[in-house]
Amino acid sequence: MYKENLIESHRRIKQYIHNTPVLTSQQLNKIAGVELFFKCENFQKMGAFKMRGATNAIMQLSEEQKQKGVVTHSSGNFAQALSLAAQSLGVKAYIVMPSTAPQVKKNAVLGYGGILIECEPTLAARNKTAQEVSQKEGATFVHPSNDMNVIIGQGTAAKELLEEQPDLDYIFTPVGGGGLIGGTALAALYFGENCKVIGGEPFECDDAYRSMISGKIESNTTTNTIADGLKTELGDKNFPIIKEHVEKIIRVTEEEIASAMQLIWERMKIVIEASSAVAFAALLKEKESFKGLKVGIVLSGGNVDLKKLPF
Template sequence: MSTYTPELLRECHRKIHPFIHRTPVLTSHLLNELTGATLFFKCENFQKGGSYKMRGATHAVLLKKEEGDLPGVVTHSSGNFAQALSLAARSLNIPAYIVMPESAPEVKKRAVAQYGGSVFECKPTLEAREAEAARIGKETGAIFIHPSNDPMVMMGQGTAALELFEDVDVLDHIIAPVGGGGLLGGTALATAFFGGDCEAIGAEPLAVDDAYRSLKAGRILGNKKTDTIADGLKTVLGSYTFPVIQKYIRTIVRVDEAEIIQAMHLIWERMKIVVEPSSAVALAAVFKDPDRFKDKRVGIVISGGNVDLTKLPFA
């Protein structure tokens, strides 16, 4: 899928609609007052599987199944895509093999198993994850689906922003967190196609700011360390996601760990909803750059709510 069009994004949404939730858009008067902006939260923490990744996983599995016999799917993921692919595969009666780093939150490992995925643990390195996924694919015939760097996945993730644009008349900005780039890339496409004058903006932990640096350098860069509470954003951009982000994204706001925790605490305390640290990065970006967002209508993609309740940073 080298060409992305409004029609393809609409068709993607039509295909996955029976298998996903149309998640609510919430607002908060208090957070509006604190930020000086009018915020609209697209709550993918209420999505099946607990995150937006159900959208991309479902789209990828559906298209692979349309191509012919599908003996199974395999991926490597720290958690949210693992759960999403397991649930999507179960919905279509297809085996799912999930490679997870040993360091992944236990709550996410349990959820994968509960959704019917077969968990294979490995060392917490990209090389180990890729090697184990390749081994499983060779032994089972399962088709590999990348958690973010896949055009089918990225298009699926873009349907969250598509729904937000349908539900909210006018937005000046829409903010999505960025790790591997599937959500931000999909959000950028939806914004370009359906957002009018809206600008899509990325939000990223300062501790893993590879997307920010890659955009500046004009090529994909990595991270030497991944010490961030936002465990879902430790991955780097890929060959499919980076060109889309490079084309449509001008700004990525970086936030530090304290700012992420503060934003997460505010969402829990004031909105009474469960969100994971990666989700809070987008709100933290509004606080980080108040002049950019003052008096603006801002969409915020709450990416997920799969948090380990035994390890809350503000408990």
């Protein structure tokens, strides 16, 4: 079932997204001891993979739903993605953002035509405000990561990667809300040749790592990480996929994230955000286990506040 969904979704969203480049680096291959293929979603429209899932979710709505618009809550990248996807498709987007979200991300939402509504920086406040907007405006709620249309849309990045490099042994992605890794796991299952998926996660918010051990969705008590895109938790739609199809989750320290981010900036001359670097940091941490293999890494985004670089 999901294989057809992935193929149809990819066909559906193609004209609204970029088929992003896959880059390699001899220097980083040497450092990691593997053959690396970076799927550069930092070059995606609005600067992150989330454009894929947002576009797919809106395109699946009925005409009546499209007329009333969509609403989501997000600290940044999905907020921008839904705003731009909605603008491309002529649909209104109401975006609930915590007041503490980076100003650069708020500005981007406004620049993409999103209707910005700020709230207290707690998950409860985000949910409550989004619900209020949905009731008042009749807008359809689109979850940033716990929505099958979003998950399938995000999986198209790994589908493209595997079309270019069909014999990858592993694909690494960062883990936040679980949409990207869930979609990637499905793409690897249907389009890879025994390709396994591994997630990278900060120690500072390791809910997915703990969820894999306990078998149920765990929460975070703190989210004190520079990987600001990964501060959310798994959901009941993506967790069963992750539990079944993701090999494991590797946790990394803040120093390891900053160091991996710096390496990519320096050696590849591309801009990625800290959340993106988590997947590469996870590989470097356990590189002995992957010696000589072919490894894909989804660089999830490049929306960086340049005044707050961790190096």
